[in-house]
Amino acid sequence: MLLEIERLTLHFGGLAALNGVNLSVGERELLALIGPNGAGKTCVLNCISGLYRPGAGQIRFNGQDVTGLRPDQVAQLGVGRSFQHVELFRQLNVLQNVLLGRHLHIRSSLILDGIWWGPARREELAHRRPVEQILELLQLDSLADRPVSELPYGVQKLVGIARALAMEPKLLLLDEPSAGMNRQDKEHLARVLLRIKELLHIPMLWVEHDMELVADLADRVQVLHYGQEIVQGRPHEVLRHAEVVRVYLGHSSAQN
Amino acid sequence: MAMDRHKKIGQKAHASSQAWPGLRRQGILQWLALALLLAFPFIVNPFLLDLANLIALASIGALALNILIGWAGLISLGHAALLGAGAFTVGIMIEEFGAPIWITVPAAAGMGAAIGFVVGLPSVRLKGLYLAVSTLALHFIVVFLGGEYQTHHNLSTGIVIPDPALGPFVLSDRRAWFYVLVLAAAAATVFSVNLLRTRTGRAWLALRDRDIAASAIGVNLTAYKLAAFVVSAAMTSFAGALTAYYQHFVAVEAFSFFLTIQYVAMVLVGGPGSIAGAIVGAAFVIALPQGVNLAISSLSVPPQLKIYTFAVNYALFGLLMGGFLLFEPGGLVRLAVRLWGRLEALLPTATAVELRRPGRAQGPLQLKDDAMAAFTTASSTTDCLLDVAGLTVSYSGLALAVDHLSIRVPAGSIVALLGANGAGKTTTLRAISGFLPTETARITSGTIRFDGQLLDGLAPDRIARSGAVLVPERDKIFATLTVEQNLSIVPTSAPSGNRRAALREAIATYFPILQERQRQLAGYLSGGERQQLAMASALLRDPRLLLVDELSLGLAPALVQELMRLLEVLRRELALTILLVEQNAAAALNIADYAYILSTGRLVKQGPAKELLADAAVQELYLGVSASRRSYRQTAVEQRQ
Structure with a gap:
């Protein structure tokens, strides 16, 4: 398993956000993490990427214990992520945002950057190539020089994924990529997810509220409720599970 | 082909990241400018030459401060101290060892770097005001140490610095100094430009904008x-060292706190984050007092009033800084760009404004002037609690976000405003609730009437007090307060204590989860609980019209259904009228009486909710129902072939 989480707990004051969560993501796997609001889905992602420090439990990535590392250290090890509320650098254009994803791969120093000398210049140009390929893969290449703040929300979400892909991650964490998207945006997103999985072979841990997307694309689904896992398994089994329908889907959705 | 495009994208990125694209433009003008620059010391009088030299020196310091404030978003009030540290390093090294310039200036820069490291340490934990205050300590330490050195060495008037010599060449002439200083300023500029367009500069901008996202990459x-x-x-210390040589003199009085304020002003007035802005700001702040002096001496001011010149200077300085912060945070550079845009728009051929209008919808949906419009035309204005007529909103005077929109919300109804992201729904809601100015947008035409009263131009608090209350999409709660505190800070609009108690009780009934969580910090609430807290806060204001922005965003399907049903109940129980802006059209249409659909700022369809729910085109475009009933996986695979 590429990512293994054991008995993860997280408290905010007296409130238990995560209560002994176990979770694992295998090579090339697309794991959807679903559950009601407040179930702790985003907390799991934030613990993995080092934004929260779990109270107990262990997170192993690629065989290495990453529990409690700083966000940039986790990123260095190969975990990329997108955010629920986009979190793009609004003053920069699409290309610069995605180029920032190359940060860890560019090896030049501040002084060399300042005088635009040798390696700084060569690298700066060389790293535009993979960025351009990613933009092409996500069909964002025509928007490269547009400021991100001018783009529709759905496109911004894709730029956030592109930025994470530019890191060449070994694991991609996606936090509700489809929130705020319309049907066309979602179809595009589905295409992007399948390309990431089939062409780049990057495994993904995917927090999602759109059950149609989850049912169509996920390899496996895990359901969280009040910081605890209640069910996991193949999408069609999990989404029919009585407990899941009761706490999460509601009755009218179950008819679909 | 791919290489071609690759290059093009690269070039575009260069151009956009360069604050001074003119540097690259070849042509006669450039050579002329260069010739003028070289001839400058010989064609101006000594006063102007000295002014130019001081501006060149100041622009190095301003560029340095711009890195900190403009790019990394870190505020420092230790700038005068760093200039002083550089100058005193030079002074002391000359006084003690008679060190030459090629040793003192690098030593001063090194001293600056070391101090910068120590002063920067608190920035790891502190932000904003706290950081600024912690850097202030540096100021007093340097001033104290400098003063001590001067007293102990009987240099109470200051340390005298001889003309610097590099081998046989002695730098004494102000003209020679001009070339040296312009070269130094140019080097600082190029250094800044290069930093900004490479990894280091991007990383700074990233941590300034979104430090969490920056660390995640x-x-x-x-x-x-x-x-x-x-x-x-x-x-900065490098600039301080050069200043010491240029002025022949180092004294602690020169590094007052006012100097720090002047440098902060250079960055703010020029335009934070802009390289050109730092230089323009430096020139402006250095030249301003001279300009004032000139103006006062050219006017026939009585001599006894001339002693107030300094006061005029200070006052003008303060006014300008305040003015820029309030009205043009982008600084002189943005102001120039804007004025240029205005000028272009005035020219008869200019069509730029028209061209930037978002493309009109040409989809299958077109507004039909048919019977469905009864909702909008038959009823007279007085029946409508909210009446928006011909509303047009534009951002920064350019892009149209909402284009001649008319909607009506009769008392007691639930009306939905639907459409994709960027359709202008939220903008419309902000226009109604008075929050447009926070987005640098404004209403260019149209009226908004609430209960017969004109709302446009009123401040958000006035609008809320009149009974139209917004449940915002984001920033809806105070994260550092408890749930209880969040509710108790809501200003009372309810006329009597009874009504307020009734509202409190309704909230306890309809939002039981808030009761359970009342002692918790609101920042720890889940997305769904936050939404309920925001709704509860809005209800406490005793609204007649509830404006709800994206209720469903990021919520679980079951919760969306539950909250939508709750809105219906609240409408009935509290006699509310509700305008609902929604991305999730299906959920909204289930409870709405009537709906308007927007696309790129224009109304494309309206009608009773039931009819829209049954409309095939609406289903395909807005309800997320795939016309061919294909799954996401199928569409994805088909697209690839």
């Missing part, structure tokens, strides 16, 4: 914040 926040302090401080 691998930017080491501590290292980059410290680096910003070190680089900025080294540059």
Whole structure:
């Protein structure tokens, strides 16, 4: 398993956000993490990427214990992520945002950057190539020089994924990529997810509220409720599970 | 082909990241400018030459401060101290060892870097005002140490610095100084431009904008914040060292706190984050007092009033800084760009404004002037609690966000405003609730009437007090307060204590989860609980019209259904009228009486909710129902072939 989480707990004051969560993501796997609001889905992602420090439990990535590392250290090890509320650098254009994803791969120093000398210049140009390929893969290449703040929300979400892909991650964490998207945006997103999985072979841990997307694309689904896992398994089994329908889907959705 | 495009994208990125694209433009003008620059010391009088030299010196310091404030978003009030540290390093090294310039200036920069590192350490934990105050300590330490050195060495009037010599060449002439200083300022500029367009500069901008996202892509926040302090401080002390040589003199009085304020002003007035802005700001702040003096001496001011010149200077300085902060945070550079845009728009051929209008919808949906419009035309204005007529909103005077929109919300109804992202729904809601100015947008035409009263132009608090209350999409709760505190800070609009108690009781009934969580910090609530807290806060204001922005965003399907049903109940129980802006059209149409559909700022369809629910085109475009009933996986595979 590429990512293994054991008995993860997280408290905010007296409130238990995560209560002994176990979770694992295998090579090339697309794991959807679903559950009601407040179930702790985003907390799991934030613990993995080092934004929260779990109270107990262990997170192993690629065989290495990453529990409690700083966000940039986790990123260095190969975990990329997108955010629920986009979190793009609004003053920069699409290309610069995605180029920032190359940060860890560019090896030049501040002084060399300042005088635009040798390696700084060569690298700066060389790293535009993979960025351009990613933009092409996500069909964002025509928007490269547009400021991100001018783009529709759905496109911004894709730029956030592109930025994470530019890191060449070994694991991609996606936090509700489809929130705020319309049907066309979602179809595009589905295409992007399948390309990431089939062409780049990057495994993904995917927090999602759109059950149609989850049912169509996920390899496996895990359901969280009040910081605890209640069910996991193949999408069609999990989404029919009585407990899941009761706490999460509601009755009218179950008819679909 | 791919290479071609690759190059093009690269070039575009260069152009956009360069604050001074003119540097690249070849042509006669450039050579002329260069010739003028070279001839400058010989064609101006000594006064102007001295002014130019001081501006060149100041622009190095301003560029340095711009790195810190403009790019890394770190505020420092230790700038005068760093200039002083550079100058005193030179003075002391000359006084003690008679060190030559090629040793003293690098030593001063090194001293600056070391101080920058130490001063930067608190920035790892502190932000904003706290950081600024912690850097202030540096100021007093340097001033104290400098003063002590002067007293102990009987240099109470200051340390005298001889003309610097590099081998046989002695730098004494102000003209020679001009070339040296312009070269130094140019080097600082090029250094800045290069930093901004490479990895380091991007990382700074990233941590300034979104430090969490920056760390998630691998930017080491501590290292980059410290680096910003070190680089900025080294540059500043370098400028301080040159100033010492140029002025022939180092005295502690020269590094007052006012000097720090002047440098902060250079960055703010020029335009934070802009390289050209730092230079223009430096020129402006240095030249301003001279301009005032000139103006006062050219006017026939009585001599006894001339002693107030300095007061005029200070006052003008304060006014300008305040003015820029309030009205043009982009500084002189943005102001120039804007004025240029205005000028272009005035020219008869200019069509730029028209061209930037978002494309009109040409989809299958077109507004039909048919019977469905009864909702909008038959009823008279008085029946409508909210009446929006011909509303047009534009952002920064350019892009149209909402284009001649008319909607009506009769009392007691639930009306939905639907459409994709960027359709203008939220903008419309902001226009109604008075929040447009926070988005640099404004209403260019149209009226908004609430209960017969004109709302446009009123401040948000006035609008809320009149009974139209917004449940915002974001920033809807106060994260550092408890749930209980969040509810108790809501200003009372309810006329009597009874009504307020009734509202409190309704909230306890309809939002039981808030009761359970009342002692918890609101920041720890889940997305769904936050939404309920926001709704409860809005209800406490005793609204007649509830404006709900994206209720469903990020919520679980079951919860969306539940909250939508709750809205219906609240409408009935509290006699509310509700205008609902929704991305999730299906959920909204289930409870709405009537709906309007927007696309790129224009109304494309309206009608009773039931009819829209049954409409095939609406289903395909807005309800997320695939016309061919294909799954996402199928569409994805088909697209690829």
